Amino acid sequence: xSTIVETHDDHGHHGPAKGLTRWLFTTxxxxxxxxxxxxxxxxxxxxxxxxMVIRAELFSPGLQIVQPEFFNQMTTNHGLIMVFGVIMPAxxxxxxxxxxxxxxxxxxxxxxxxxxxxxxxxxxFGILISTLFMPAGGPNFGWTFYAPxxxxxxxxxxxxxxxxxxxxxxxxxxxxxxxxxTILNMRAPGLTLMKMPLFVWSWLITAYLLIAVMPVLxxxxxxxxxxxxxxxxxxxxxxxxxxxxxxxxxxxxxxxxVYIMIxxxxxxxxxxxxxxxxxxxxxxxxxxYALTSIAILSxxxxxxxxxxxxxxxxxxxxxxxxxxxxxxxxxxxxxxWVATMFRGSISFxxxxxxxxxxxxxFTIGGFSGLMLAIVPADFQYHDTYFVVAHFHYxxxxxxxxxxxxxxxxxxxxxxxxxxxxxxxxxxxxxSFISVNLTFFPMHFVGLAGMPRRYPDYALQFADxxxxxxxxxxxxxxxxxxxxxxxxxxIRSGKKASGEVWxxxxxxxxxxxxxxxxxxHSFTVQPExx
Amino acid sequence: xxxxSRIPKKFIPLSFLMLPQIVLGEKSDLNMPVGVTEVSKSxxxxxxxxxxxxxWIGVVVFGIMFWSLWKYRKSKGAVPSxxxxxxxxxxxxxxxxxxxxxxxxxxxxxxxxKAYDDxxxxxxxxVTGYQxxxxxxxxEDNIDFFSNLSTSQEQIDNLVPKGEFYLMEVDExxxxxxxxxxRFLITGNDVIHSWWVPDFAVKQDAIPGFINTAWTNxxxxxxxxxxxxxxxxxxxxFMPVVVRAVEQEEYDAxxxxxxxxxxxxxxxxxxxxxxxxxxxxxxxxxxxxCVACHQANGKGVPPVFPALxxxxxxxxxxxxxxxxxxxxxxxxxxxSFANQLSEVDLAAVITYTRKSWSNGQGGDDEIVVPxxxxxxxxxxxx
Numbered sequence: 075x076s077t078i079v080e081t082h083d084d085h086g087h088h089g090p091a092k093g094l095t096r097w098l099f100t101t102x103x104x105x106x107x108x109x110x111x112x113x114x115x116x117x118x119x120x121x122x123x124x125x126m127v128i129r130a131e132l133f134s135p136g137l138q139i140v141q142p143e144f145f146n147q148m149t150t151n152h153g154l155i156m157v158f159g160v161i162m163p164a165x166x167x168x169x170x171x172x173x174x175x176x177x178x179x180x181x182x183x184x185x186x187x188x189x190x191x192x193x194x195x196x197x198x199f200g201i202l203i204s205t206l207f208m209p210a211g212g213p214n215f216g217w218t219f220y221a222p223x224x225x226x227x228x229x230x231x232x233x234x235x236x237x238x239x240x241x242x243x244x245x246x247x248x249x250x251x252x253x254x255x256t257i258l259n260m261r262a263p264g265l266t267l268m269k270m271p272l273f274v275w276s277w278l279i280t281a282y283l284l285i286a287v288m289p290v291l292x293x294x295x296x297x298x299x300x301x302x303x304x305x306x307x308x309x310x311x312x313x314x315x316x317x318x319x320x321x322x323x324x325x326x327x328x329x330x331x332v333y334i335m336i337x338x339x340x341x342x343x344x345x346x347x348x349x350x351x352x353x354x355x356x357x358x359x360x361x362x363y364a365l366t367s368i369a370i371l372s373x374x375x376x377x378x379x380x381x382x383x384x385x386x387x388x389x390x391x392x393x394x395x396x397x398x399x400x401x402x403x404x405x406x407x408x409x410x411w412v413a414t415m416f417r418g419s420i421s422f423x424x425x426x427x428x429x430x431x432x433x434x435x436f437t438i439g440g441f442s443g444l445m446l447a448i449v450p451a452d453f454q455y456h457d458t459y460f461v462v463a464h465f466h467y468x469x470x471x472x473x474x475x476x477x478x479x480x481x482x483x484x485x486x487x488x489x490x491x492x493x494x495x496x497x498x499x500x501x502x503x504x505s506f507i508s509v510n511l512t513f514f515p516m517h518f519v520g521l522a523g524m525p526r527r528y529p530d531y532a533l534q535f536a537d538x539x540x541x542x543x544x545x546x547x548x549x550x551x552x553x554x555x556x557x558x559x560x561x562x563x564i565r566s567g568k569k570a571s572g573e574v575w576x577x578x579x580x581x582x583x584x585x586x587x588x589x590x591x592x593x594h595s596f597t598v599q600p601e602x603x
Numbered sequence: 604x605x606x607x608s609r610i611p612k613k614f615i616p617l618s619f620l621m622l623p624q625i626v627l628g629e630k631s632d633l634n635m636p637v638g639v640t641e642v643s644k645s646x647x648x649x650x651x652x653x654x655x656x657x658x659w660i661g662v663v664v665f666g667i668m669f670w671s672l673w674k675y676r677k678s679k680g681a682v683p684s685x686x687x688x689x690x691x692x693x694x695x696x697x698x699x700x701x702x703x704x705x706x707x708x709x710x711x712x713x714x715x716x717k718a719y720d721d722x723x724x725x726x727x728x729x730v731t732g733y734q735x736x737x738x739x740x741x742x743e744d745n746i747d748f749f750s751n752l753s754t755s756q757e758q759i760d761n762l763v764p765k766g767e768f769y770l771m772e773v774d775e776x777x778x779x780x781x782x783x784x785x786r787f788l789i790t791g792n793d794v795i796h797s798w799w800v801p802d803f804a805v806k807q808d809a810i811p812g813f814i815n816t817a818w819t820n821x822x823x824x825x826x827x828x829x830x831x832x833x834x835x836x837x838x839x840x841f842m843p844v845v846v847r848a849v850e851q852e853e854y855d856a857x858x859x860x861x862x863x864x865x866x867x868x869x870x871x872x873x874x875x876x877x878x879x880x881x882x883x884x885x886x887x888x889x890x891x892x893c894v895a896c897h898q899a900n901g902k903g904v905p906p907v908f909p910a911l912x913x914x915x916x917x918x919x920x921x922x923x924x925x926x927x928x929x930x931x932x933x934x935x936x937x938x939s940f941a942n943q944l945s946e947v948d949l950a951a952v953i954t955y956t957r958k959s960w961s962n963g964q965g966g967d968d969e970i971v972v973p974x975x976x977x978x979x980x981x982x983x984x985x
Contacts, residue, residue: 136761141904222793312811318813356689358687358688398704409696415668415671415675416675420671430668441657442657456806457806457832522633530759
């Protein structure tokens with residue numbers, strides 16, 4: 075017996091392996107979280123470079139830098155990379171780092187699966203990006219890849235794209251299974267569901283959404299594969315198929331996907347707002363109910379992306395009403411964040427600045443979303459830059475700011491060093507100003523009638539497009555500053571205490587560990603009263 | 604420095620309110636067009652109503668937020684309150700949000716019902732989206748034609764200055780009479796397109812295998828410009844919609860003229876064409892239909908768009924050359940032009956490519972006449 079105990083002890087004290095194998099074979103939640111975060115950071119710069127190409131071409135009317143064929147590849151891959159390669163992996167990275175620490179566990183429940191779900195990702199994106207260098211060119215049919223443009227009329231590389239989507243989907247499903255298993259089974263004694271930190275709650279719900287809709291996406295691309303190679307006609311009208319069916323399937327995946335990309339940010343923002351208001355989140359239970367309602371409603375609103383496909387009147391009205399309903403739980407969340415700040419004791423460190431910007435700018439994205447829900451008005455907004463403005467408001471100062479805020483908030487915990495506060499604030503203000511310079515004018519260009527996915531445009535849109543391009547270049551360059559700040563915080567800086575921020579020990583288990591936390595987080599289960 | 608204390612206090616909120624009014628006024632280029640039809644005007648009003656409600660919610664919520672950030676900042680020694688929940692507060696803002704949404708839903712539903720009407724029109728026009736042009740067919744008068752972008756490739760490539768209606772002009776606009784109910788039957792030939800005229804508030808996807816409907820009733824003459832709004836491939840940005848609304852008499856005269864022109868066109872097939880005539884006509888056809896992909900110099904953009912200059916088929920294989928234009932190329936961007944161009948235009952454009960660039964010297968020098976196309980069609984029918 076005693077030998078067994080000893081072996082176990084040895085195991086308990088081991089640290090990370092040395093060299094490359096540490097990262098290739100790791101089963102440690104922190105190492106895998108780090109891999110996810112760096113991967114998503116790299117993808118941010120690749121997808122961002124594509125956005126820079128798009129904005130450079132759109133700086134003035136006429137074709138000057140790229141041809142429409144390449145432009146379409148840029149818009150498509152920018153979208154795919156930002157959605158599947160940046161926002162989603164970054165959230166999974168944060169989940170890997172934080173969930174075990176927030177629930178008082180030593181690691182994720184399924185560590186080997188965890189390794190697999192990360193290493194699938196570089197493979198998927200390697201395949202996707204390699205298509206750009208093939209003679210036929212990469213996917214050029216938009217990130218929504220509507221059939222038959224993506225089937226009968228697609229470049230030959232579409233098969234690589236389909237395989238890549240399958241691999242990304244597998245990675246997400248495995249990651250979600252792991253997250254759900256961890257949350258449901260490994261919470262510290264006393265940490266009941268209704269006491270769980272909101273980031274954990276938001277990820278529990280997100281993981282269920284992922285498991286529900288990723289197979290739907292896999293089904294859609296499989297049907298495409300069959301149409302292209304095996305003579306079926308799911309989406310081919312000439313063979314009796316239905317191109318609109320593709321859109322229904324895609325958006326049945328796509329709308330929950332939209333919330334997959336924002337719910338974890340809701341969780342992060344809730345923690346940051348309470349920390350820097352020095353007051354627990356207002357209306358915790360209503361926050362949980364709001365998250366749940368948003369997730370449930372996300373399954374019955376998909377056709378609001380398709381108001382112009384020719385649905386019957388009853389269908390148009392149903393999807394308008396159901397979409398408007400989402401404004402209620404979302405509004406409740408915003409009200410609760412504001413109520414948390416109200417009568418708090420507020421300080422303005424970088425994470426808080428990003429969180430405040432999130433609340434304001436995400437809400438603006440919510441307002442334009444509400445406008446887009448109004449069917450008759452959507453006839454004018456649909457597929458214009460108004461839509462581009464809307465979803466970039468919820469995804470850039472929304473999801474991405476949420477992630478950046480989370481990185482600033484937790485990086486002292488991860489590395490043991492404080493980031494440079496002055497540089498952080500500089501990064502915030504440059505990002506905040508340029509993000510609005512980039513995306514706010516898009517509302518007006520869209521209302522004035524500029525359609526999206528256009529490599530070239532009429533002269534009346536020229537001034538605003540030049541303006542938007544300048545904003546986007548500033549935003550792009552500013553993110554290099556984030557890279558510098560992160561590297562600096564890893565290598566040096568003021569030592570961070572376990573608590574990091576004032577008073578956090580009271581409302582989060584992760585802050586009871588030292589900074590950086592031990593390799594196996596909680597080796598002794600903490601008790602939550 | 605401006606001395607803010609000298610501005611009368613009551614003007615401060617006023618000037619704040621005036622700002623969006625100036626930016627988003629009715630005549631502004633920065634807002635949704637009011638349009639000319641009853642439906643487009645009510646959609647504009649609805650848009651403004653919803654937008655103002657959102658602006659006001661924003662003013663209140665952000666107002667409270669920024670006021671709290673200011674008032675309860677730690678640097679002023681604020682002490683956090685212990686209250687972290689309030690049942691009736693949660694209930695009341697949930698109810699308030701619901702009531703505002705109901706208030707928005709009522710006018711939205713009314714306008715939607717008004718806009719949605721698929722009963723037959725006085726004039727019914729079949730609109731078909733092609734890569735990358737629109738085809739219009741007047742179902743009652745049996746008139747049909749393609750409407751192509753007329754902005755030159757040189758303008759797009761920044762070789763010559765851009766015109767006033769850069770990318771918003773076509774060779775042949777859709778013509779409709781005013782004060783008539785026009786119903787559009789909208790479909791797609793290849794991929795999904797979307798037919799949009801902002802001034803009518805009509806946007807409807809053109810989907811292969813489906814016929815969608817939309818309608819309008821234009822009260823005043825004018826030229827109305829729109830666009831394709833569903834990504835449809837490389838030339839998505841280059842297939843604008845232009846509609847000319849005219850008085851009834853002018854419309855009637857136009858119909859008579861179009862029918863006569865169609866008859867004339869039909870007779871051209873019978874005519875004996877000389878090589879020079881075909882090349883001249885073919886050049887015009889090439890400029891409109893081929894130049895975007897195969898380029899003015901015939902070099903194409905390999906590998907996506909093959910070169911015609913020096914092509915073995917174009918120089919020496921007349922039958923295959925005709926076949927490609929008639930059937931398109933499976934799995935490539937090349938589509939069938941059999942129903943898009945007349946026999947004369949098909950013969951002319953093939954002849955033009957066989958005689959142009961280096962092909963005139965290098966090839967078998969055969970030309971294609973309209974009769975060849977008719978023969979091909981007859982053979983294909985068997």
